[in-house]
Amino acid sequence: MSGVTFKHPEYVKNLPLWEQVDDACKGQKAVKDRRETYLPRNNPQDKSPEASSFYDAYLQRAVFYGVTGKTLGSLVGAAFATDPTFKFPKELEHFERNANGAGISLYQLSQSVLRHILKHYRCALYVDFPDVGPSRNRAEEKAKQAYPMVHLLSSKAVINWDTVTVGNQVKLNLVVIEESVSERGKDGFSIESKKQYRVLRLEDGGSGEFVYTIEVYTKSKEGVYVGGGRKIPTDYNGDPWSYIPFTFVGAVDNSAQIDNAPLLELADINLAHYRDSADFQESVYYTGQPQYYASGVDWNWFNEAKKRSIYVGAKVMLPLPQGGAIGIAQVDANTLAREAMKDKWQQMKEMGARLVENGSATKTATEADNDDAIQHSVLSLCVVNTNEAVNMALRWSAKFVMPDVGKLTKDDSFFEISQEFSKQGYLADLSRQLFESAVQGYSSFKSWWEYNQSGMFPKQTYEDEQANVDIEKEGRLDLTGE
Known part of the structure; x- marks a missing residue:
């Protein structure tokens, strides 16, 4: 189909794979609801009522083990075993409780980002701001209740995209987002859902300048999607954007390219194990x-x-x-199907572990020379890309509410999910060493106290720790963290 509903060829090719992993993560009901998609009939040419009844019984006896969904939960849990580091300017303090306009904090939003990457290989983050005029001061800004929001878009929502080369930079110049808008029915209780398409463009404004525009397409009475007029968002200073505040987040990198999702192979084996289970349960039923x-x-x-x-x-x-x-x-035990299940079960265990084990990654020449260079895993790469995308979204959000984003440093605006995928736990020897160091004045009692409370070594800069030491030497010990 042409027009705004056109779907990118890569989208069309990957959509069935995304749906497959989604079903495997949802569990047995979702898999069984797809019937022949995942559990083919033994005699598909037979359309008789008897054959249909036979298949219904065959389907009912099959067992799907939710390995893919549990692995997904475990991976996300491992990534968030320690709380992310989050620093923000006061203009973005609402991100702690409501980052997307629906009451989801940036912490929860980043969890969802990681889930999408593991399931679909990619998702997207998009920053927008209410259509209001520039504010003269902070009080006026608050009175308008206008805040920048970061929206997480699933791979299924971004149906089309394109890029353009500006100078030596490749920029997105088209993003089409499929949205579902719910409206209350005339009876006041029912809900009616309608589709609309949000089109983000980077248009040539002449003289080599590009301008970011937004246009929403809705269905007319004739059943054709028509645009409602283009809008040109502006930043805090009233200047139009020269790029689209939108980024893909991927398992390998944050480009527009699509590859196989980290959990796809595991889902494939999980579904093959399900088919073996159906044959095994059928054998048990008839010969047991x-x-x-x-x-x-x-x-x-x-x-x-x-x-x-x-x-x-x-x-x-x-x-x-x-x-x-x-x-x-x-009848003697038929172990063929059972053995096939055991083999696939072992393969699934190995695949689940491989997603978090250390592996090789592309390194620069300098890194390759360093024997202690960090090895990356599938999960750690997903975490790194998530961190990069979230920090980019933070800077875009700040640009809507701050006059000079260029002055922001990592001490002002920073988000990082730790790549230490398991908590070290409390170590008595380390606690004793921290105490002895504090007694000698080399570190602070505050750090020792925090370690004893949490079992985690405090994350702070050298300057911050030195400041704590100086304060304690002056007799102004503060263990409250305030």
């Missing part, structure tokens, strides 16, 4: 029950026995004709 049989008897004896009822067990006697015998036939 023992079958009694009688030999050396004729139909006359059988019919007479049926009239009297046939009882089998240790406390009853079953009369048989001369030369007759009774026995139990039981």
Whole structure:
């Protein structure tokens, strides 16, 4: 389909893979609801009611183990084993409680970013500001209730994009976002959802200058999506933007390129294990029950026995004709499907571990010469890219509410998810060393106290620690952290 609803070829190619990982993460119900998509029929050409009933029973007995979803939760939990470092100017203090306009803090938003990257390879962050005029002072700004917001967009929401080279820089010049807008029905209770498309453009304003514009497309009465007019956002100083405040966040880098999601291979094996489970459970159902049989008897004896009822067990006697015998036939265990399940289970365990184990990453010549260079894992790369994108969004947000963003330093505005994916825990020897260092005046009692309270070594600059030492030497010890 042409027009604003056009979907990028890479989007169309990857959408089924994203949906597959989503279903695997949601669990058994989502997987079974897709029926033949993940569990094919044994005889797809047979459309009879009997074949349909057979498949329904086959589907019901299958078991899907939610390995992919649990792995996703574990990875995110590992990344947030320690609280992220977050510094912000007072103009962005609302990010602590409401970063996206829906009551989600920047901390929670970053968790969702990491989830999306692991599931889909990428997502996006987009910063916007209410359509209000520039404010003359902070009081006027607060009175307008106008705050910059950071919106997390899933890979499914960004349906089209394009880039342009400006000088020696590649910039996004088109982003099409599919949005769902809910409206209360006429009865006052029901909800009606409508689609609209938000188009972000970088347009040539002439003389080599580019201007960022926004236009929202809604469906007309004729069923055609039409634009509602372009708007030109401006920063705090009233100047238009020369780029789109939007960035992709990826598992490898934050470019517009798409690759396989970190959890895709695990989801593939998880679904293959599910199919083996269906075959195994089917085998158990049909061959797991023992079958009694009688030999050396004729139909006359059988019919007479049926009239009297046939009882089998240790406390009853079953009369048989001369030369007759009774026995139990039981099929030998069919271990083929079971062994296939075990193999895939081991593969899933190895894949889940590989997502957090140390691995090689591209290094510069200087880093390669350093034997202690940090090795990256899939999870750590996702965390690094998330940190970079969030910090970029913070600077864009500041540009809406501050006159000179260029003066901001890492001490003013900074967000970082730790790459230490497990808490070290309290170490008595380290606590003793910190205390002895504090007694000698080389470190602060404040750091020793914080370590004893949290089991984590305080994150602060050398200058901050030196200031604590000086304060304590002057007798102004402060353990409150205020």
